[in-house]
Amino acid sequence: MANSIFGENYGLKQKADQDFQDMKFQLHRHLIAEIERENVDLFILSRDRLSEYVHNKIREYISEKRLPVSGYELQTLSGQIVDELAGYGPLESLINDDHVDDILVNGPRQIFIERNGKLEGTNYRFIDDDHVLRVIRRILAPLGRRIDESSPMVDARLPDGSRVNAIIPPLALDGPCISIRKFRKEPLLAADLLKLGSFDDAMLAFLTAAVQQRCNIIITGGTGSGKTTLLNVLSRFIPQDERVVTIEDAAELQLKHEHVVRLETRPHNIDGVGEITARDLVRNTLRMRPDRIVLGEVRGNEVMDVLQAMNTGHDGCMTTLHANNCTDAMLRLEMLAGLANFQGSEKTLRQMIAAAIELVVHISRLPNGQRKVVSITEIAGVRDGQFVMSELYAYDVAGKQFVRANVQSVNYKLQAITAGGQ
Numbered sequence: 001m002a003n004s005i006f007g008e009n010y011g012l013k014q015k016a017d018q019d020f021q022d023m024k025f026q027l028h029r030h031l032i033a034e035i036e037r038e039n040v041d042l043f044i045l046s047r048d049r050l051s052e053y054v055h056n057k058i059r060e061y062i063s064e065k066r067l068p069v070s071g072y073e074l075q076t077l078s079g080q081i082v083d084e085l086a087g088y089g090p091l092e093s094l095i096n097d098d099h100v101d102d103i104l105v106n107g108p109r110q111i112f113i114e115r116n117g118k119l120e121g122t123n124y125r126f127i128d129d130d131h132v133l134r135v136i137r138r139i140l141a142p143l144g145r146r147i148d149e150s151s152p153m154v155d156a157r158l159p160d161g162s163r164v165n166a167i168i169p170p171l172a173l174d175g176p177c178i179s180i181r182k183f184r185k186e187p188l189l190a191a192d193l194l195k196l197g198s199f200d201d202a203m204l205a206f207l208t209a210a211v212q213q214r215c216n217i218i219i220t221g222g223t224g225s226g227k228t229t230l231l232n233v234l235s236r237f238i239p240q241d242e243r244v245v246t247i248e249d250a251a252e253l254q255l256k257h258e259h260v261v262r263l264e265t266r267p268h269n270i271d272g273v274g275e276i277t278a279r280d281l282v283r284n285t286l287r288m289r290p291d292r293i294v295l296g297e298v299r300g301n302e303v304m305d306v307l308q309a310m311n312t313g314h315d316g317c318m319t320t321l322h323a324n325n326c327t328d329a330m331l332r333l334e335m336l337a338g339l340a341n342f343q344g345s346e347k348t349l350r351q352m353i354a355a356a357i358e359l360v361v362h363i364s365r366l367p368n369g370q371r372k373v374v375s376i377t378e379i380a381g382v383r384d385g386q387f388v389m390s391e392l393y394a395y396d397v398a399g400k401q402f403v404r405a406n407v408q409s410v411n412y413k414l415q416a417i418t419a420g421g422q
């Protein structure tokens with residue numbers, strides 16, 4: 001795929017580049033005006049027909065305005081403009097770049113990417129708000145979804161599975177925003193995370209045993225800290241002969257099991273009906289004879305159904321939760337249960353949570369972009385109305401190493417796990 005004119009290959013430093021940029025902006029605007037005037041439907045044109053149309057229009061414009069453009073430049077320009085019109089515009093080459101993990105568009109003038117764990121700005125630009133909107137609509141069109149003032153935010157997915165969120169004015173004050181979490185064709189596996197230093201051998205062995213022996217595990221962390229990736233890694237330790245049901249808002253997990261049923265929630269349609277929530281799916285899953293339930297994220301009133309499932313024989317469940325640390329995770333579970341209309345006392349709720357969840361694995365994104373499992377904590381029960389938590393492994397930031405925070409507890413827990421649970 002050709003690089004966009006707004007991209008790095010055409011840096012703004014040299015005048016020739018600047019002229020080329022200006023000309024392309026000019027041509028792009030002219031083409032959009034022509035397309036609107038002639039009412040051309042870009043969605044139904046084949047790429048070849050569109051190339052022909054763009055090429056002819058540019059040639060006419062160049063000769064009319066007597067612009068100094070060589071045959072080669074004409075070819076390059078029309079190729080790039082076709083990319084802009086037909087594909088995802090300036091995002092096209094970023095989407096196709098396997099080294100880019102996240103793409104973040106803050107209005108037409110700012111496009112950031114995450115590469116190697118680090119967020120960086122780019123020279124890529126949209127022309128104006130309308131250009132961003134056109135790209136958003138192009139993403140949504142095949143899904144039969146829409147975005148407009150009355151429904152100004154939407155979650156969607158690209159054909160390759162990448163997760164997309166778009167939010168537009170009046171909610172987004174500085175122009176339409178797009179956030180894309182790229183889908184890795186080759187997911188990060190345990191060996192990759194080990195190499196990247198996200199955990200050490202001892203932690204990996206512990207987590208493997210915990211999954212195989214059906215501990216209920218909750219993975220916590222901030223946005224983009226690597227929760228889903230770690231959930232995928234851990235889910236792959238589930239023995240192959242077990243029946244796994246996964247529930248996600250947007251299918252990101254890539255399990256290698258023969259016996260796996262993948263479920264996805266559904267937002268309501270244009271008329272505001274037809275929504276299927278994670279809670280609906282968890283309830284349905286319980287009737288599907290699952291050996292394991294893997295829930296992409298707990299963030300709503302499905303929390304009660306998940307806790308109940310974990311407490312009633314469906315052990316070995318795994319999920320993730322947005323939280324800043326293990327203590328915060330417990331608070332958030334309580335808060336979610338409250339919002340889900342839990343009627344019992346705080347003490348009962350804590351007992352229920354402590355009985356359901358055995359391990360909290362907290363992953364964090366360090367300032368240098370590295371992801372570290374900074375804590376593996378056992379929830380041992382409730383004493384005097386408070387959770388009894390025992391940190392088994394931790395990451396010592398100053399010493400830059402993983403430590404067994406509590407050797408005795410680790411040995412005890414490992415024994416309990418290998419003996420087939422507590």
Ligand SMILES: Nc1ncnc2c1ncn2[C@@H]1O[C@H](COP(=O)(O)OP(=O)(O)OP(=O)(O)O)[C@@H](O)[C@H]1O
Nearest residue numbers: 101193196198222223224225226227228229230371
């Ligand atoms: N251990 C890791 N080391 C390096 N990069 C990682 C690691 N885990 C995940 N990543 C990368 O970080 C990005 C975010 O990962 P992931 O989707 O797992 O995070 P998340 O916590 O689930 O995010 P969100 O809160 O948005 O759901 C991805 O691009 C992924 O490839």
Ligand SMILES: [Mg+2]
Nearest residue numbers: 227228229297
């Ligand atoms: Mg996630």
